[in-house]
Amino acid sequence: ATVELWSSREGAFSKARKRLEREPLSIERTKGSEILFGIAPCSLALSQARRGLFRLFLKQSSGPRRLVMSEFILQAMARGVPVHHVKRRELDALCRGQVHQGVCLEATPLRFKSLEEAEEPDLGDEGTPNRQLIWLVLEQIQDPMNLGALLRSAYFLGVDRVVTSHRNSCPLTPTVSKASSGAMEVFDVYSTDDLRSFLKAKTAEGWEVVGTASKPEDVENVPVISCLEFRWNKPVIIVIGSEGDGLSLETQLLCHRMLAIPPGRALHPGIESLNVSVATGILLHSICSQKRRHSD
Template identity: 85%
Template sequence: MERALRAVLRCCARGVSPGPWWAEGLRYRSASRAPAAAGGDEERPGPERRGGGQLPSAVPRGGPQDLTRSPPGPRSRPALWHKGYERDPRPAGRESWSWREGECSRVRRRLEQKPLAVGRTKGSEILFGIAPCSLALSQSRRELFRLFLKQGRGSQPLVRSEFVLQATARGVPVLEVSRRELDALCRGQVHQGVCLEATPLRFKSLEEAEKPELKDEENPSRELVWLVLEQIQDPMNLGALLRSAYFLGVDRVVTSQRNSCPLTPTVSKASSGAMEVFDVYSTDDLQSFLKTKTAEGWEVVGTVSRPEEVENVPVISCLEFQWEKPLLVVIGSEGDGLSLETQLLCHRMLAIPPGRALHPGIESLNVSVATGILLHSICSQKQRQGG
């Protein structure tokens, strides 16, 4: 059996079909050993071997087709090779085993790599993740189309049931889809088994930001803190900034329109859903906005990682900073920080003192981490004032 299999593999390696002869060879060997296995006559001697080979070279008259009519005798077994197979390496209706197996593997790989197409409503986007989808369902800030849940109960049946209840209350259809379809919907992001099709969120205008909120009307003497973002481009950073600002009690977030990241599903996921409940405002002229707020009596403070790079603006530690009037905290872009024009409009610059001597190249913090530290230092004073 092993010899016949090796012969088949050699034929496949040369790109030809092994043909019917190898099966006849196996039948001959089984027949020659059958009496001994049954306990009858002694085993008949096998075919003569030629030069240590496995099978004789003689082929019955008439070529390989004769093998299907009568089994070969011990001395007339077919050779491992015959020129008839060279003329027709792949006879009709008898494809090579190795070729069929390889083709099946290629088809299977193409099917696995082909992305699944899931219909989308025009103008919609796909939110992903438990927190963003749950908060979007609980608010009325988006138009909602469909909720997608991973097939099967999974490991969080209570979360799944809550989503179904929320979607039912809002009249949103719930569809169960496979994990591959969820991956295709959110383009491979971490969806935690849930996606939501909805309309995008947009920035609000500065005119809307000037309208007092209900909590401001109840306590008009409370000092306000606004976070101003200049050209934040990374959606992960923007999401982390919104999450920190919401958690620490910032009243408004204003961002520049030029070279800034929009409010995408990635931002919502990075903010852990804070973007779904926290308004974000934008302006196309950040410098004019800062000048207007300064004229209204607001203090404008910027942030800097290297104090020696700042000119004509005092730099103090965030631990020493004290404020007694409405405040704008301005944060610059990830790479360049605040532009020179914006720096010159700041009354003071805040720096975070390091806890050790720093090696070159790691002398600054990520913009979202640095902002979280600064906001905590500033907003803690606001809490002590009873804001």
């Protein structure tokens, strides 16, 4: 009986120990912080002076990423950020199961910048106007993965400024930073409470406002052309609408022209459009490539 009791207790202890090993340790977050995750967002956040930084969490590792982790430690030491080596399950818990690549960074959130904070762009003078400016305006983009992909494309292709509508738009979250491959950490994103007044003001300053249409046949009162035919000789604003509904009618009517991407084949019903970030990448490449040719 004593042997059976001891065996039973040993079994209970073993189960309890395994349960504790499976359950991540609870790491209490600093008030007002968020958890960035992934190699690119965390490295770029450490290298920039745009966030308050609290703690760096690295996976205990002796594998192929050991050199990367050593570089993170050096970056953190240079910024005076404490480094904590933790197990994978702790990192999983910190970023709620997202793909962290062995790195999490506790930091203050990034906020949209107000247009009032922005430097006025150099539009040149009447004799030598600066025709090379391209701004991207986002109306009610709500999916963080889409917003991140949009920022990554805008940064890569040479967009000068990104402005979002404040209402019904995704904030600058760690998921957005990861989807942008860290572009959000180095690229200012502006926000406006009154998108229509902003577009009207830019038109009055001599900018061309260009909208986008996934279904050209649904657009009324605004000329629609293929993005392949679009030519520009003044500062231009490209306006992108929300994932589901596209541009609102009120915003469409403030556009001088609407751009459409011609498909490469006859399309089946139900798959007649592109993801908003993919479509924007195609449009920006078409337009920004003209910018590069002009500057050659």
